[in-house]
Amino acid sequence: MIDRQLRTNSETATSAADILERYRAPIERGLRDSLESYIDPVYDMLRYHLGLDEPGSNGGKALRPTLCLLVCEALGVSWEAGLPAAASLELIHNFSLIHDDIQDGDLERRHRPTVWSKWGVPMGINAGDAMFCLATLNLRHLRPAYSDTVVVEVMELLHEATREMIDGQYLDMSFESMLEVPIESYLNMIACKTGALLRASVETGALLAGAGSTVRHRCRRFGEVLGRLFQIRDDMLGVWGTTELTGKAVGADILRKKKSLPIVMALAHAAAPERATLLDIYRQEALSNADVDRVQELFSKIGVQERVQDLANEAHAEASVLVESINFDDRGRSEMLTLVNFLLERDH
């Protein structure tokens, strides 16, 4: 580990994959540490969900803890003392995934059965609750490197973000029964559901690095914009993504009538006849594959992909300007821009 640190400290990673890879092992260690005192079967469910149950199993990109640790380093502080906070961010994200999978009835995540589909809904609820609880408990490991005051501040940042994330989940679920969602409502929903925890990830890094209020404020905003960029790209992949890369069927979000940005944008910009056709299709209880094709055609005609891409580009531009405005060191600034570019272009 020390060798690796010495090496990576002197090199600027030029791909997002290299940046994510640099922190992968430490984050996995942080997650294992958060669970290590617990041996009950409850924690086996958590290890399974996190992919810690078998070597080489994929626990996801770990974007949130990576951002937190990267911000620490880019502001000139070693990431090691902040690892428990980074692990807590990942635990909170994964608690929400375990419960989301129940709420959405999803059977698979990361190419494996979801917790609830393996152990049942009651145990799935319990596993999510345990994960959330451990996320909070784990913050105690910030001591003694950090003061109790910092621990309380991190606790507040993380839980305020979690509260917003839960609000966002509420809004997202309430959209299911709405035929049409205004763009502003959609953007507010993703700011809560996705933006809040990414904001907390970046801001926690700044807090742990002892940044002043101006930097804290810019980091907050940077995290919010990253959240918007991340979710817009996610929505694009849900409609125009490649099955082999995303693990989802083409047009998956159309088939399940998800009120993601493409349909929101389409209804806001369609001419009257296309709009009427889209609404007729979305009024149906269930959609056929032919419906999905028809919706895709209408999206092309309305120019939905270009409009959604414009919004992603705007977020990308704002994020890039923010990176330049924060006093990251050279390596940090360069790597942050690499990550921002990745979020605009990623295909999975």
Place this chain on the structure above:
Amino acid sequence: MIDRQLRTNSETATSAADILERYRAPIERGLRDSLESYIDPVYDMLRYHLGLDEPGSNGGKALRPTLCLLVCEALGVSWEAGLPAAASLELIHNFSLIHDDIQDGDLERRHRPTVWSKWGVPMGINAGDAMFCLATLNLRHLRPAYSDTVVVEVMELLHEATREMIDGQYLDMSFESMLEVPIESYLNMIACKTGALLRASVETGALLAGAGSTVRHRCRRFGEVLGRLFQIRDDMLGVWGTTELTGKAVGADILRKKKSLPIVMALAHAAAPERATLLDIYRQEALSNADVDRVQELFSKIGVQERVQDLANEAHAEASVLVESINFDDRGRSEMLTLVNFLLERDH
């Protein structure tokens, strides 16, 4: 509020109802405060569950926050600065109830539809998550009366207890698929599921009162024993309770084949023929009212009620000795014994 405080400070309550009533309004205020900045529909679900949505609605006994505040006062410290911690204890208890109701499929709680039966399972999961999140956030209101170090200590106490409670819920659910549960396993389950949060309620009171380690230790044990006493009585009411008082059908826990103490005790002490009959009945997919009657008869024959009562009496005796061993003031000691007696004898 001030008048009330002056009056109650000079009087020793002689019934549990009076003790619970004394703290009812402040605890309700603490709960309202924890929710007051939030206006989204999510929080309407929480206010509904807590009975804060209509005046005079019943939110439950609030035993946990009452114990916390009573211990504060009995150790010579005003309860007011500790109110946020007491409210957090009640929020954690209620988060677990919202999720328990989903896990058990219960349609009613406190004579009203449960959250999930009113808003659906996905929203019910979300409401519980929000309640747990607010319980943690609310601890920040302990400042500035308490230091950040105390806030972190309370956070640890509460979340360590919550973690055990979730373990207990896991054990309780896993008992459903077991035909016979050993008494030791049952006692361990209730120590987690019920004992941990009651322990935290008493210990948090001691912590907030600045008690030393000996008092803290005795308070912990006192809380654990109260948890055992509380749950044994709960199990008795589930089999021998009066419908009008408990709001449950007579023998409700038998009908749903719940592995509560009476059946655990019966199987441990039955002679071979009774034991075989009980196992035959409990092997069935569903029980009839005739089965319930037959089980009740067998319980009588085996002397189950007396044996369960013996265990309750043991816990009551240990709790009473512990009360005498802690340096509570005279009023505190007297009221604590009143509460201990109530937990042994309560009929609802």
